[in-house]
Amino acid sequence: MFRRSELDHRPSVQIFVDGAAVAAREGDTVSAALLASGRDVRRLTAVSGAPRLPYCMMGVCFDCLVTIDGVGNRQGCLVPVAEGMQVELQKGKREIGR
Amino acid sequence: MPRKYGGEYDVAVVGGGLLGSAIAWGLGRLGKTVAVLDEGDIAKRASRANFALVWVQSKGLGMPAYTGWTVRASQAWPKLAAALQQQTGLDVCLQQNGGFHLTLGDDEFAQRGQLVTRMHNQVGAADYRMEMMSASDVKKALPLIGPEVSGGSFCPFDGHVNSLRTFRAFHAGFKAFGIDYFPERPVSAITRNDSEFRLTTPGGEIRSEKVVLAAGNANQALAPMVGLFAPMGPTRGQIVVTERTMPFLPHPLTTIRQTDEGTVMIGDSKEDELDDRVLKHPISGVMADRAQRMFPHLARLNVVRSWAGIRVMPQDGFPIYDQSEAHPGAFVACCHSGVTLASNHAFDVARMVAGGALEPELVGAFSASRFGCEGATNNSGY
């Protein structure tokens, strides 16, 4: 859906998406890294279980919700990636304590 | 055009919140022609700010009749839920598997124990098997409680419901019963002319044979227009609600419940402040702090909203049901627990209004005559 421009020379950052290593770039948000990864990164909504992807990328729509380092329902479009970050796609409602 | 606009109704119900809606729905069920007069989109609506408990425990200290009335309501709720579902297809998600009041620390546990003893010792109150439980017994039912929980009280009759869906179901039911619902029509005056009441609203006059005042705290001003008395003492409460989460809480608590949608509601303060637009974060903070001490897993959940609502509160905390001697056919109904008592309002109070007289054996104790001229205090323990 998206690819990186060859102009982009930022250093690489490795994150893990559902356990699999994904190459991101320094300064990417989690949502941008997911959309650039080429993987199926759809989440399922808490209401009906419908699949969604980020819609606004600017922090207002909450369709980018994702579990980051064990904490659920983070806005992936507002959180920059960090080396070794563990990202999990959410399927339905967040689990309590996560 | 509304069917009977400008004509006459069997009953005009003033107030379209949970209380007025339940009575109106019940009257419609009995085949009466009913007009419901309501305010608009912005109003102090307790029906949109409630905690949705169908609650028995600790109700009625100081007035045994209220205990009986509450137990009756709890027992009639399944019938109401079934009737609403059959009529409207809406499941109000009634759950009545018992509820807890949790305590933090030894002092709160001892205090709660004293309350339970006082309730048990009250002569003439219905026995509703409220009992104290140790923390380890509570943990069997609520495995996620935190170490600071010292125990609590449990009552097997307690439960909760989706109150907003109940509200919607009543309003959807109006259509099926042919009840005329008039929003944006607050009543400013009521007069009686021969055998009918005339209600002044911004949209014109409504005439009816009977009138039921169910306008919450506004009943205080409306009641004298038809020879009734409804001393009110509203308070404010704040509620905090989280995002949806997987089911974790199998029973409702007095201050924490998980809705059928998955959100967690955390209540509830009692403040003298009567402005419902301003929030006091320190008070929400205390509520949040207690909630996370009761269930440490809640700490990381996101709060998505908080709000303040104005409670409908008769001056002594107990319901008022009364009929006018000067103006037969005029009734007043006020109560704090509009969710819990909705079943009684839909079945019992509607039947009484339709029949033209309150039934003293059921609601005689709730006449406003109890206020006399003495100052009342709020001790209902809602």
Add this chain to the structure above:
Amino acid sequence: MTMPRRDAYDVVVIGAGPAGLAAATTAAEAGLSTLLLDENAGPGGQVFRAIAATPVTDRKQLGADYWVGADLVQALRATSAEVIHRATVWSLDRNLEIGVSIGGASAFVKARRVILATGALERPFPIPGWTLPGVMTAGAAQTMLKASALVPDGRTVIAGQGPLLWLLAAQILRLGGRIDRILDTTERRNYFAALPHAFAFLTSPYFAKGLALMREVRAKVPVVSGVSELVAAGDGQLATVSYVAGGRRETMYADLLLLHQGVVPNVNLAMAAGVEHRWDEMQLCWSPVLDADGHSSVAGIAIAGDGAGIGGAGAAVVRGRIAARAAVEALAPASAAKLAQMAALRADLAHAERGRVFLDSLFRPAVQFRIPSGDTIVCRCEEVTAKDVLDSVAIGATGPNQLKAYRRTGMGPCQGRLCGLTVTELMAEARAKTPQEIGYYRLRAPVKPITLAELASVPSTEDDVKAVVRG
């Protein structure tokens, strides 16, 4: 995480877009203690997104208008203003107390003046299928382009109208991205409505730039004008885009659909603070009621930038300076002398706003793209459809708040940002009322979610505890 260094400031500016950058710079230059709080990782807001970090460093690619932002950032950095990023303001009240979440912990700061520069968000575009994965806003694509040099790769359709759409298309093409078709939804009659305002536009800064962009894009991408119907479809993922233009229906395969029909003020924080807003019939959105200095109905709160009514980045900068200058005049009148004169600023604003009426008239979104019907989702969070809303009106909902009680619209995490305007307009149409009469959701803190632990950490008194613990 950096927390605010003080617990009280002369001026707190919220949002580091064009208005916020300018306001904070002006206030700090005059010697006022100034705190700038911003939700993003770096300065720039949306229009200057990632201005200090973008990998797209060839200035021609994002355009001169973008790089104006770099000067604003440089000017701010030359002052003593305290700047905190990744700081989410979740509460603002009439006492000018601000609750801000930073790194999972909350702090409260007091301000003598608050300048809200919370900017705009893209107008909801509720067409059938707009919740499907693969449907995004044009602004979202632009954010990824600016911040991460990401460009559309698969079959890509851009649909809608407005200057941003053409700018985005040009930027995507310059970076080697793919656009298969542009579907222009501008109504033909808008050209006539806009005509009386054309002179102001022709002499405005927008005109030449806009024309050049359109020419650049049209040379490379097929553009379909007069699109009057738009449907995204697919099973769990966007597969096709159907549209009607000139009476003909076309369906094309697509992997990505980018939607845009203008921007509207982001009102949540201002409304939660109690700032009075009015329906703007020209811009079809809620705008705060402000005086010439940007002062709102709440004493001490001013609003600058697109949050004050859409005016674009140039106007936002000037409005930021005006609001800050007014704060300086009130708090430290002697220091105002070193700032640009108010009269000069007002002249700058008039110049920057030139052509706006033309743009508003030309790009007024069509009713069918604002007011959906049937099964089209209105509230994305709670998944409530247009039919659900209309059914609620039929049983007595008179406005958005009663609708919440019936259907939970606006009760999800976005707190009405993506459904509020649609709900107001849909209910207004159904009830034959004006949007002003219908009103808006009553918004309250937290305007963005915070954890329960954060809320629990708010300091409380014995009385607060007593209000909660009672037998």
